Amino acid sequence: MLNGLWLGFFIVAMVSALAQWLIGGNAGIFAAMVESIFAMAKLSVEVMVLLFGTLTLWLGFLRIAEKAGIVDWLAKALGPLFRRLMPEVPAGHPAIGLITLNFAANGLGLDNAATPIGLKAMKALQELNPIPNTASNAQILFLVLNASSLTLLPVTIFMYRAQQGAADPTLVFLPILLATTASSLVGLLSVAVMQRLRLWDPVVLAYLIPGVLVLGGFMALLATLSATALAGLSSILGNLTLFGLIMVFLVIGALRKVKVYEAFVEGAKEGFDVAKNLLPYLVAMLCAVGVLRASGALDFGLEGIRHVVAWTGMDTRFVDALPTAMVKPFSGSAARALLIETMQTQGVDSFPALVAATIQGSTETTFYVLAVYFGSVGIQRARHAVGCALLAEFAGVVAAISVCYWFFG
Numbered sequence: 001m002l003n004g005l006w007l008g009f010f011i012v013a014m015v016s017a018l019a020q021w022l023i024g025g026n027a028g029i030f031a032a033m034v035e036s037i038f039a040m041a042k043l044s045v046e047v048m049v050l051l052f053g054t055l056t057l058w059l060g061f062l063r064i065a066e067k068a069g070i071v072d073w074l075a076k077a078l079g080p081l082f083r084r085l086m087p088e089v090p091a092g093h094p095a096i097g098l099i100t101l102n103f104a105a106n107g108l109g110l111d112n113a114a115t116p117i118g119l120k121a122m123k124a125l126q127e128l129n130p131i132p133n134t135a136s137n138a139q140i141l142f143l144v145l146n147a148s149s150l151t152l153l154p155v156t157i158f159m160y161r162a163q164q165g166a167a168d169p170t171l172v173f174l175p176i177l178l179a180t181t182a183s184s185l186v187g188l189l190s191v192a193v194m195q196r197l198r199l200w201d202p203v204v205l206a207y208l209i210p211g212v213l214v215l216g217g218f219m220a221l222l223a224t225l226s227a228t229a230l231a232g233l234s235s236i237l238g239n240l241t242l243f244g245l246i247m248v249f250l251v252i253g254a255l256r257k258v259k260v261y262e263a264f265v266e267g268a269k270e271g272f273d274v275a276k277n278l279l280p281y282l283v284a285m286l287c288a289v290g291v292l293r294a295s296g297a298l299d300f301g302l303e304g305i306r307h308v309v310a311w312t313g314m315d316t317r318f319v320d321a322l323p324t325a326m327v328k329p330f331s332g333s334a335a336r337a338l339l340i341e342t343m344q345t346q347g348v349d350s351f352p353a354l355v356a357a358t359i360q361g362s363t364e365t366t367f368y369v370l371a372v373y374f375g376s377v378g379i380q381r382a383r384h385a386v387g388c389a390l391l392a393e394f395a396g397v398v399a400a401i402s403v404c405y406w407f408f409g
Helices: 002-022 029-067 070-085 094-107 111-126 137-147 155-163 169-195 202-222 227-255 260-276 279-294 297-311 317-327 332-346 351-362 366-375 385-408
Strands: none
Touching (some): 002 029, 002 297, 029 070, 029 094, 029 155, 029 227, 029 279, 070 094, 094 137, 111 366, 137 169, 137 366, 169 227, 169 351, 169 385, 227 260, 279 297, 279 332, 297 317, 317 351, 317 385, 332 351, 351 385, 366 385
């Protein structure tokens, strides 16, 4: 799938360039495409420098949280909820701890670091699967919640915005939080309907109702603020949450007698290993996207969509962010490349770039996650996992666009 997508970018770019040369007489199009390839290769390295630091930093702090027992505490706190949502998983099973750690990494926006942990969790769930080639209910719920991309602190999005020169990298904190909440709720509800989960169970309601009330009250407060005030609040909460989480990890680690420096270095080494494997993928996708843009094919396609949207009477500013939304279900690296490209061509704080960043932070690579997670344990029948995951993905995109109009429109 990824192979075809990447090759398709180059083929479409070549067809577009030939049309511009033979029909439009633009002989300089090929020089522009070659120049774009080298420019994007250079940009890939610049982005990777900051990505190395981001993944290394946060996996270091995450290791402190593990050693301080924060992850185990979360697993115990969420245990009653998981027992209702995943009744086939016994209490105290290692899968619960791995699922919690995976959600913690996803919540911090460390999608690349969350994948290896998620694979371990999927293998642990496979041990309980009575039909090895068919996804169990627990595996489907775990996968759909992964595909819904519950991101509480999207540090990698902040990193991309910082690398592109954003005055305030955390400006999209609240929009991403609201959009990812929408996608996760839709994912959970769709699975609950398919699996007939008893969401009205008193224990489940005890977890869900306070969260819904807090979120509803918070949104009611946000509704009273102007767009300027919303952007300012997003910035303050983003930075406060980011630094506050670091201090929580450090203070609890110190109180639990954890050698925080040594634990940080241990986790940081793992972050370095994860990050160094990403450069080839980033170079490949950024160069392909650069060629697609330079050939005029991407602009041509977006103009067609823009005319259709304008015909319906809707505002068209979000259209330039759609490439990120359209490829995100297939490839995280391609979506990342398109996000960076949108920031470069439109401006890092332009409306399309803000929408693209929010979409990137609140959606997941659905088909990639399905292939990798289920493929790692030999599952061939996904059952209702695909439909539920795509529904959550769609909800995340719609919510991201709507929230950005609310905050930045």
